Amino acid sequence: xxxxxxxxxxxxxxxxxxxxxxxxxxxxxxxxxxxxxxxxxxxxxxxxxxxxxxxxxxxxxxxxxxxxxxxxxxxxxxxxxxxxxxxxxxxxxxxxxxxxxxxxxxxxxxxxxxxxxxxxxxxxxxxxxxxxxxxxxxxxxxxxxxxxxxxxxxxxxxxxxxxxxxxxxxxxxxxxxxxxxxxxxxxxxxxxxxxxxxxxxxxxxxxxxxxxxxxxxxxxxxxxxxxxxxxxxxxxxxxxxxxxxxxxxxxxxxxxxxxxxxxxxxxxxxxxxxxxxxxxxxxxxxxxxxxxxxxxxxxxxxxxxxxxxxxxxxxxxxxxxxxxxxxxxxxxxxxxxxxxxxxxxxxxxxxxxxxxxxxxxxxxxxxxxxxxxxxxxxx
Ligand SMILES: *Cc1c(COP(=O)(O)O)cnc(C)c1O
Numbered sequence: 001x002x003x004x005x006x007x008x009x010x011x012x013x014x015x016x017x018x019x020x021x022x023x024x025x026x027x028x029x030x031x032x033x034x035x036x037x038x039x040x041x042x043x044x045x046x047x048x049x050x051x052x053x054x055x056x057x058x059x060x061x062x063x064x065x066x067x068x069x070x071x072x073x074x075x076x077x078x079x080x081x082x083x084x085x086x087x088x089x090x091x092x093x094x095x096x097x098x099x100x101x102x103x104x105x106x107x108x109x110x111x112x113x114x115x116x117x118x119x120x121x122x123x124x125x126x127x128x129x130x131x132x133x134x135x136x137x138x139x140x141x142x143x144x145x146x147x148x149x150x151x152x153x154x155x156x157x158x159x160x161x162x163x164x165x166x167x168x169x170x171x172x173x174x175x176x177x178x179x180x181x182x183x184x185x186x187x188x189x190x191x192x193x194x195x196x197x198x199x200x201x202x203x204x205x206x207x208x209x210x211x212x213x214x215x216x217x218x219x220x221x222x223x224x225x226x227x228x229x230x231x232x233x234x235x236x237x238x239x240x241x242x243x244x245x246x247x248x249x250x251x252x253x254x255x256x257x258x259x260x261x262x263x264x265x266x267x268x269x270x271x272x273x274x275x276x277x278x279x280x281x282x283x284x285x286x287x288x289x290x291x292x293x294x295x296x297x298x299x300x301x302x303x304x305x306x307x308x309x310x311x312x313x314x315x316x317x318x319x320x321x322x323x324x325x326x327x328x329x330x331x332x333x334x335x336x337x338x339x340x341x342x343x344x345x346x347x348x349x350x351x352x353x354x355x356x357x358x359x360x361x362x363x364x365x366x367x368x369x370x371x372x373x374x375x376x377x378x379x
Contacts, residue, residue: 003062003178004249011057011242025239026050047227051235055242056208059198062177062245063190063210067219069226070208070238074173074193075100076231077207079108080222081169081191082138083229087113089137092130094121094152096145096352098171099345105140118349121157122150122285131164141187142171143180144289147301147337147358149276151285154292158186167218173197173328178252180293183212189222196328197298200244200251206233251330254363255298261366262359262373263300271377273355276301299327300359301337304377308354311336315357317376320368327360332369334359 001009015023026049031042042048052070059068071077078101085091091105095118105116119130121141131139139161143152154170161168170182173193182190192198194206211219226232233241256279263277275282278289279296289296304310314334315323321334325341335341338354345351361369 006061007058007248008246010061011054012246023050023054025235027235045235046230046232049232049235049238051238051242052233055233055238055245058242058245059192059194059208060210062248063172064177064181064183065190065210065219066213066216067223068208068210069219069222070194070206070233070241071226072207072231072233072237073205074191074195074207075104077191077193077209078104078171080225080229080231081189081209082109082114083225084167084218084221085109085114085137088115090115090117090134091138091140092136092166093118093140094142094145094150095119095349096148096150097140097142097350098146098173099342099350101140101142101171102348102350103344120150121152124153124156124160127157128160131160131166136161136164136166139166139168140171141168141182142174143292144174144278144285144297144299146174147276147299147342147352147356149278149283149285149297149299149301151278151283151288151292153288154180154182154185154187158182162186167215174297174299175293176248176252178248179256179295179297183210185292188212188215189218194241194244195326197252197255198244198248198328199241200248200328200330201240202326202329202331204237204240204244206237206241251363252295252298255361256295258363258366258369259298259300259359259361260296262361262369263302265370265373266300266302269377271305273303273305298361300361302357302359303353303355304357306355308336308338311355311357312339313379314376317379318372319375320364320372321359321376327358329360330363332360332362332364332372 056068170187
């Protein structure tokens with residue numbers, strides 16, 4: 001079956017006892033046993049819950065892996081994946097990785113014994129250097145990156161990592177499996193903040209990891225971590241993310257077309273210094289994105305002229321674009337990363353230009369979004 005069909009049906013069999021088309025949300029912590037050890041596969045909801053299993057089934061299907069493991073947030077999923085490493089192991093991060101990932105690696109796991117390095121992975125020569133300078137156990141890729149929307153060549157990066165004996169993790173939050181399936185390019189593990197496009201409605205926080213079929217022991221280990229470390233999502237959260245998945249295909253198609261309209265409008269304005277959108281011919285990663293993605297996504301970054309003060313003014317003046325962190329919901333959001341989402345990386349190599357504005361382009365009418373940006377820029 002194709003993506004759109006699997007998104008709706010996988011993990012969503014009608015309830016056998018009542019015929020309910022939508023399986024019930026199993027709000028239960030425990031399960032009755034007929035005699036000691038005789039149960040229906042469920043003993044305790046940290047270990048397994050039917051609503052979570054349904055979500056994991058759908059996520060695995062969409063990313064193309066045999067197994068997905070759901071967590072209570074993207075960061076909980078990342079923590080579990082990073083703890084596959086041992087003290088002394090080297091983790092190589094892209095140099096504009098999600099700020100929370102950098103913070104976790106440097107402020108939590110480096111003191112614990114991890115050896116953390118960064119490099120610009122959109123530059124394959126720099127990646128080759130970083131991999132050959134020291135043995136690396138894990139390569140952590142984001143593409144498109146946040147908020148600069150750089151594109152990393154997944155196939156080449158996975159080949160280099162495989163030659164160097166490093167496992168590859170791809171944070172696929174920005175692209176979603178509708179636009180990009182890293183396991184097909186050779187990644188070992190895909191991680192998600194399901195809080196963003198997969199949930200899609202800004203009403204739930206969640207995360208997940210999906211493992212390649214050739215890495216079954218890693219999947220086993222992550223499943224063990226889910227229960228042993230306990231960062232599990234509640235049943236209602238699982239239901240919300242799963243419901244979001246069912247409309248992912250139609251939502252992403254509109255996120256992409258709206259973002260393109262917005263990016264082209266911004267590109268036409270004289271008072272905008274730079275527009276970053278992988279769908280624009282002017283974008284350094286445009287051709288690579290066209291090769292490895294099925295669309296260019298819903299995120300657009302731009303720099304108005306006038307410096308950080310003007311950027312802050314524009315972000316405060318939009319009416320339809322809400323000034324807020326996060327992304328991937330049906331409603332459009334605007335933010336200034338240097339002062340908001342990326343404040344924790346100020347002064348580090350991950351710092352972003354202070355006049356950069358990031359848009360999460362939602363599903364409103366594209367013309368209304370353009371009108372809103374026009375009035376905010378003209379004010
Ligand atoms: C939001 C985000 C995360 C963290 O996920 P949470 O659900 O907020 O814990 C990780 N990676 C990327 C790319 C994100 O956008």
